[in-house]
Amino acid sequence: MTASLDPSLKDAPPAVMTARNVFTIGLIAILALVPVYAYATGQTFSVALFTRTIILAIGAVSLNLIMGYGGMVSFGHAAYLGIGGYAVGILAKEGIGSGFVQWPVAIAASALYALVVGALSLRTRGVYFIMITLAFAQMIYYVAIGLDRYGGDDGLTIYKRSTFGGVIDLNDKVVFYYLCFAILLASIYLIARLVNSHFGLALRGTQSNERRMRAIGFPTFRYKLVAFVISGALCGLAGALLANHTSFISPAIMHWTRSGDLIVMVVLGGLGSLFGPVIGAVVFLLLQEGLSRVTEFPDLILGPILLLVAIYVHGGIGGLLEGRRRG
Amino acid sequence: MAASADCWKGGAVADALLQTEGLTRRFGGVTAADAIGLTIVSSEVHAIIGPNGAGKTTLIGLLSGEVVPEQGSIRFGGSEISHLPVYRRSQMGLARSFQITSLFRDFTALDNVALAVQAHRGHSFRFWRDARRDDDLRGPALAALERVGLRDRAATRVDKMSHGEQRQLEIAMALAGSPQLLLLDEPMAGMGPDESSRMVQLLRALKGSVTILLIEHDMEAVFALADRLSVLVYGRIIATGNPETIRNDPGVRQAYLGEKHGAEPGARHG
Numbered sequence: 011m012t013a014s015l016d017p018s019l020k021d022a023p024p025a026v027m028t029a030r031n032v033f034t035i036g037l038i039a040i041l042a043l044v045p046v047y048a049y050a051t052g053q054t055f056s057v058a059l060f061t062r063t064i065i066l067a068i069g070a071v072s073l074n075l076i077m078g079y080g081g082m083v084s085f086g087h088a089a090y091l092g093i094g095g096y097a098v099g100i101l102a103k104e105g106i107g108s109g110f111v112q113w114p115v116a117i118a119a120s121a122l123y124a125l126v127v128g129a130l131s132l133r134t135r136g137v138y139f140i141m142i143t144l145a146f147a148q149m150i151y152y153v154a155i156g157l158d159r160y161g162g163d164d165g166l167t168i169y170k171r172s173t174f175g176g177v178i179d180l181n182d183k184v185v186f187y188y189l190c191f192a193i194l195l196a197s198i199y200l201i202a203r204l205v206n207s208h209f210g211l212a213l214r215g216t217q218s219n220e221r222r223m224r225a226i227g228f229p230t231f232r233y234k235l236v237a238f239v240i241s242g243a244l245c246g247l248a249g250a251l252l253a254n255h256t257s258f259i260s261p262a263i264m265h266w267t268r269s270g271d272l273i274v275m276v277v278l279g280g281l282g283s284l285f286g287p288v289i290g291a292v293v294f295l296l297l298q299e300g301l302s303r304v305t306e307f308p309d310l311i312l313g314p315i316l317l318l319v320a321i322y323v324h325g326g327i328g329g330l331l332e333g334r335r336r337g
Numbered sequence: 338m339a340a341s342a343d344c345w346k347g348g349a350v351a352d353a354l355l356q357t358e359g360l361t362r363r364f365g366g367v368t369a370a371d372a373i374g375l376t377i378v379s380s381e382v383h384a385i386i387g388p389n390g391a392g393k394t395t396l397i398g399l400l401s402g403e404v405v406p407e408q409g410s411i412r413f414g415g416s417e418i419s420h421l422p423v424y425r426r427s428q429m430g431l432a433r434s435f436q437i438t439s440l441f442r443d444f445t446a447l448d449n450v451a452l453a454v455q456a457h458r459g460h461s462f463r464f465w466r467d468a469r470r471d472d473d474l475r476g477p478a479l480a481a482l483e484r485v486g487l488r489d490r491a492a493t494r495v496d497k498m499s500h501g502e503q504r505q506l507e508i509a510m511a512l513a514g515s516p517q518l519l520l521l522d523e524p525m526a527g528m529g530p531d532e533s534s535r536m537v538q539l540l541r542a543l544k545g546s547v548t549i550l551l552i553e554h555d556m557e558a559v560f561a562l563a564d565r566l567s568v569l570v571y572g573r574i575i576a577t578g579n580p581e582t583i584r585n586d587p588g589v590r591q592a593y594l595g596e597k598h599g600a601e602p603g604a605r606h607g
Contacts (some may be wrong), residue, residue, distance in 0.1 A: 208455055208463040208471070215452050218441040225401060225435070227427035227456035227514060236462065 030331040034285045037292060041191060045184045057183050058255075063295045064190045065251045070275040070287035071197045072244035077273070078282030079205050080237045081217035085140045086127070086147030087272045090120045090242050092154060092264030094249020099166045099259035109172030109180075113250050120246025121239050123150070128238035132231060147269060154261040165260025172254055180254055190251055194288065197244055202284050204240070213237050278319055280328030289327050353412075354379045354518055354548050355431075360399055360409035360419075369395035371572035372409070377518065382544055384551045384559045387569035393552045394436065396569065397522050400550070401433045402426045414517060428457060432516035434507040436523045436552075440495045446506055447491040450478035453513035478513060485509040485539055501532035505539065518548045525555045537561055560584075568592070 044060045047053075069091060076082040097116035106112065131142040160166045171180040180186045204210045215223045216230045223230050253259045262268075271294065279290025297315070301308030323330045353376045360373040369392040377383050385393055398404030400411060402423040411419040418426055427433075441449050451474040455461055458473065468474065482488050485505040495503060504524055511519050524540070525533045537558050543549065544562070553559050559566065560580050567577040570592045576583060583589055 203465050203467075206467045206469065207465055208461040208468040210464075211448070211452055211455065211468045212461040215441055215444075218443065219439060221403075222435070222439045222441070223452075223456075224423040225403075225427055225433055225439075226453040226510060227424050228461070229422070229424045233461065 028332060030328055033331050034289070034328075037285075037289060038195075041288075041292075045187050049184075054183070057187055059295075059299060061183070061187050061190055061255050062252075063291055064187070064194050065248050065255060066272070066275065066295065067288045067291035068190070068194050068197050068248040068251070069245050069272050070279070070291045071194070071201060072241045072248065073272050074276045074279075074282065074287045075201055075204065075244070076234075076237050076241045077276055078280075078286070079201075079210065079217060080213045080234055082132070082234060082238065083140050083273065084143045084238075084241075085266070085269050085273065086143035086145075087241075087245055088264040088266070088268035089123065089147035089150045090245035091249035091252055091268065092150060092259075092261070093120045093123055094246035094251075095253035095259040095263050096154060096157075096160070096249075097246070098172060098250045098253040099168050100160055102168045102170060102172075103160060103166060107170050107173050109174045112172050113247065116246045116250035117243045120249070121243040124239045124242025125235070128235045128242075132234050132238065144266060144269070147264060147266060151261050151264050151266070154264065161260065163261060165258055165262070168253060168257045168259060171257065172250070186254070190255075193247065193251070198284055198288070200244075205284075209233065209236070274316055278316065278326050280326030283325065283328045286326055286328045293327060352379045353377065354414060355400070355550075356412045357400075358410050358412075360396075360411065361407050362395060362399060362404055363407065364395075368572045370399060370406070373399075373569075373572070373574055375567060375574060375577075377548060377550055378565075379517075380545050380548050381564040382540070382549045382551060382562050384553060384563035384566045385569055386553070386556070386559055386566055391569040392572040393569055394522065395572070397433065397520050397550075397552060400520055401431065424456075427514065430514070430517035431520065432511040432514055432518070433520035434504075434511045434522055434524060436526055438500070438503045438507060440503060440506060440510070442496045443494065445492050445494050446482060446487055446498065446502075446509075447475065447478055449495060449506060450481050450509050450513045451475055453510040454478050454481070457514035477515075481509040481513045482506075484512060484543070486535075501528055501535065504528065504532070504536060508539065508543075512543075512547070516547060518550065519543075521549060521551045521553070523553055524551070525553055525558055533558060 041060065041064065045057050048056045069087065072090075073084060073087045076084060094116035097119050098112045101112045101115060127143065127146045131139055131146070134142060155163050174180075178185060178189060180189070205214065212223070212228055212233045216228070216233060220230050249263070252263065275290035275294050276287050277290070278294055279286030279288065297312055298308055301311050305311065319326060325332065355375070355377040357373055357375045360370050360375075361368070362370040373396065385396060387393055395404055399406055402421060402425075406419055409419065410417055413426070413429065413431060418429065418431075441452065444452070448469070451468070454474045454477045455468065479488065479491060482491055485508050487502060487505055487509060490498065490502060495506065498506065508521070508524065511521070521540075525536055528536065533555060540549065540551070540562055551559065551562060563580060565577065565579055566583045567574050568583060568589050575592060576586045576589050578586070
């Protein structure tokens with residue numbers, strides 16, 4: 011490739027140490043060192059807290075693909091956490107403990123569900139899309155409540171974490187932490203490749219101006235649908251991780267407020283930025299955790315903070331670090 | 338070009354690129370398209386003129402596929418397209434520009450045009466390689482920018498471009514898929530005299546290499562560019578012919594040109 015053929019690359023932001031980059035690198039470094047810190051200081055509970063944070067960050071990363079790059083606000087993303095989680099829980103109860111079976115099933119079931127929901131809901135837009143994704147998620151929620159064999163409303167204890175033929179032992183908290191961390195980084199890399207590929211540009215063009223995309227010859231529906239399925243599949247994997255983390259699965263994992271939490275994480279971190287969902291998940295969950303220790307009503311403080319970010323800061327916390335404010 | 342005007346008279350035209358018959362669409366009580374029969378001949382510039390509310394935008398919508406006709410047919414390059422979706426028509430070579438600039442504002446000029454090239458390169462289910470480094474897209478996109486005189490603005494983001502440049506970019510995007518027929522919806526809209534005359538030059542340079550259906554209020558531009566004109570009034574085509582014929586058509590002068598400008602259709606019409 012010749013330099014002259016690609017002038018647009020000059021317009022790409024130079025890879026300098028902006029406040030945002032420093033923050034992102036710092037955050038990743040901190041996440042990488044959590045177990046080291048935890049065992050050095052004896053505060054081993056923080057590994058569990060950060061494992062959960064990282065798993066939900068994977069969910070937020072998956073949501074960001076469709077919400078931040080495709081303009082699709084799915085208000086039912088927790089359903090994939092549930093489907094992925096129940097895939098692990100149900101298989102474990104039926105005596106299939108291998109992660110080589112459980113995890114692909116979790117991903118495939120989520121993808122299939124996304125295909126059905128997407129095929130129906132992507133024909134609508136705006137508030138209708140939000141409502142339909144919510145309605146489907148509620149349906150799955152009540153299906154889970156109806157699963158008497160698998161604990162119904164009370165949920166289901168998973169007595170054995172997924173096994174990987176002795177290669178990885180998920181019972182080791184540190185191993186499990188780093189596995190989740192690696193999957194988070196891999197997801198971000200996947201999304202980075204995706205959104206800059208031919209597919210990604212078709213998706214982002216559709217977010218920016220769908221009518222124009224059709225006029226220049228893109229069948230936009232199928233690109234949105236495929237993005238929706240990829241997003242669901244990735245979130246299903248997060249669900250499988252979450253079930254392993256808690257060793258327990260219940261309908262609460264896909265309560266609609268959880269879908270709201272994922273949206274908040276994405277918006278808080280900055281829509282359509284690669285590491286934004288991670289920033290959002292960490293800030294959101296740590297705030298929630300920290301506030302619940304000092305007050306009985308953490309949401310009373312968390313709510314207004316989120317409102318202020320949503321109203322005044324364009325691009326979430328990532329945008330704030332870049333000095334962007336809503337004009 | 339007026340010399341060959343005679344061959345356009347009469348019904349069946351051998352080298353018709355696009356032909357509509359009885360194309361009708363109503364919105365509530367308003368008949369926006371009333372049995373429109375229109376023939377666009379290969380490599381001509383065919384202008385549609387008519388007062389505001391005559392149904393020009395509806396006609397573009399019908400041809401591009403955004404508006405579904407109630408009756409009638411549209412044949413394009415020999416096949417019936419009136420029930421094909423927008424993207425299919427675009428892939429067949431029917432490109433359009435928009436009246437209100439409708440670009441991807443946070444992309445560079447080159448990215449905009451490259452996306453239009455991409456649309457015509459088969460499916461976009463390619464998930465891994467960086468599309469911005471794909472010379473198969475960049476090359477033709479730069480060529481299209483060159484054609485409209487925006488080659489040195491390739492790396493500029495759309496929202497940093499002037500209105501006139503954005504309109505030029507609209508044309509580049511429409512050209513990017515090497516269309517057979519270009520539907521231009523008021524390319525001079527909102528332009529100052531300088532920008533307008535640059536656009537006329539640009540379109541004149543395209544003449545012959547691509548068939549153009551031009552909808553435009555700027556009469557000066559229309560008469561400078563068009564090989565033939567059709568006059569649309571209340572959803573009906575009341576006359577079709579070369580500029581001279583139209584200028585002297587008493588019905589046209591009464592219905593449209595006469596309204597404001599007497600017998601001087603060279604003046605601007607807003």
